[in-house]
Amino acid sequence: MPGLLSAMEGFFIIGVVIAVGYVAARFRVGGPTAQMVLNKYSFFVSSPCLMFAIMAKEHLGVIFHPSIIVAFLSAATVGLLFVLLNALFFRMDAASTTIGALNSLYLNSNNIGLPVATYILGNPSLVAPILLMQQVVFTPIGLIVLDATTSGRVSLTSIAKQPLKQPLLIGSLGGIVISALSDHVGHFILPEFVFKPIDMIGASAVPMILMAFGMSLHGSKPMKEKTDRPATLTVVVLKNLVMPLVAFLLSYFVMGFRGVELYGCVVLAALPTGQNVYNYAARYEVGMGFARDGILLSTISSPIVIALIAAILS
Template identity: 35%
Template sequence: MPVLEVISGFTVVWVIILVGYVTGRSKVLGDHGQPVLSRLAFFVASPALLFDTLSTADVQSVLGPQLLVAGISAFAAAGLYLLLARFILPKRDGSETVIGALSASMVNSANLGIPIAAYVLGDAALAAPVLIFQLAIYTPIYVASLDSTTLAEARRRADAEGPSGHDAGRSPGPKRPPNRWVAFWRQVGHIAVNPMIIGSVLGLVFSATGWVLPEPIAESISLIAGASIPAMLVAFGMSLVGSKPFEKAAGRRPDVALASAIKLLIHPLLAWVVAGPLFGMEGNELLIAVVLGSLPTAQNVFVSASRYETGMVASKDTILITTIVAIPAMIAVALIFA
């Protein structure tokens, strides 16, 4: 890939993010502009984009080695965090450690992955293997882990407090599913109705079968899809307004440093090892694997941390730090391979 194309692609991404930041600072869209844009992109435009691109893509390339690279490198990065946290962060609860492992391994495959794939790698469909892995495989696993660890921690607290009820005024925390199987099937249901999954699956079905939509409908979907990347990047730029990471009072700087280091340095290296030496990828295929492994931490990690009321400070700061640093890091990676 020519160096000028790499620079041009990242310039487009950065300019739109900057427009989003200025928009957020000026409040021209009001206080709710950012979440509305994010929801528009997630529920409407991005599924249309995934369908539009995947319906003409090669199914084997989407479900092939890149998906395995994404999975193996993510599990390896999470495992490394869990191992190091036992020694560096021994006082953290199991659930908080799980959130830290997610912060170190779960990439922003939608809001940044799709634009980077489109403007830097040349095809938005290249983000699909990572997106499908995270939604269909990784999410059920980490949700089951969080359900298990938070339930065990709640039981330990209850045993330690005893029947005296002196902490009756304490917040009970989020409601837990009655058992693991209920949590599992509930998560399967959530995944099945996820608009990103629906758009991806329908696109792959049309690609595999050769089906074609009537021209007016296909054109309508294509126009809606065109709103996806600008909406995601503008919303992302707006989300950076007022962010203040690394507050000392929170006491989670070591967690953020460990997760950020693994996400920014080790995860891309793991993706290179798996894609290159292990799977024998070269050239553009290797570039795709490493750039996607270099993506910053996904916002979904903070959503899960909020849902389970654990690791919220560390996940929020890791998302911000990795997002700010990841794009320059990806530029460096892309230029090296270019």
């Protein structure tokens, strides 16, 4: 399968960039604060620019494709399952539970999703609904909970102000506005000299997130915390096995998808956890090891699951 081989090449490319971050940390390139700087710069500057650039260039019909219903319901299902399992067995605090839920439902739709959508599904725009769902729904909810639980203050005023504190949400919504206006007038409304700098800054987001993730692996031992091991393994099972299964059931029996649409929904649901979750954990300095281990194990096992789905459904 040439498409499957190309997707595996995408995983290899990601691994190389993570390895570069690890080596940089090993040789202390950038000093002891390099990882924190990369995380914060990506969170506040480059990632919002990336979301704006992606959303602004997509048509509204692509962003709001019906597959967004499958993506939302399958993600919400596994997120709630983790919360339930945590209440029954793991008993983590609210902030760590939020990281676990995000680890279970958050898809790596950029640096792995785009190659998979391009080379296996033949349509990179299929990730647009996932990007919208994650940035407009799940990310703001998760960050609001993290902000409230780590600051110790919760009020209606603080909740109402939360969207103004989420650069990723602001970038995504700004891009959707430009997309809507462009669709209305029949052409892309931003001049190239305005859009190009935003696009260039956004292009730095994925490598910075991956290298920061690689830096976090230096000096750490995955699954070191024994108390987190059951929760971490649960996250990986929910993300890589349960979520694709739920996506198949919803796509086939609820939405009536067949062929390429069914295949696309299931493959994209099998994407590993996005490195953004570690970025959020580092931003609030909570559950960083838990987030890192879940992302690492999910990324390692995801190619196997995607290969099996491709063999069965393609």
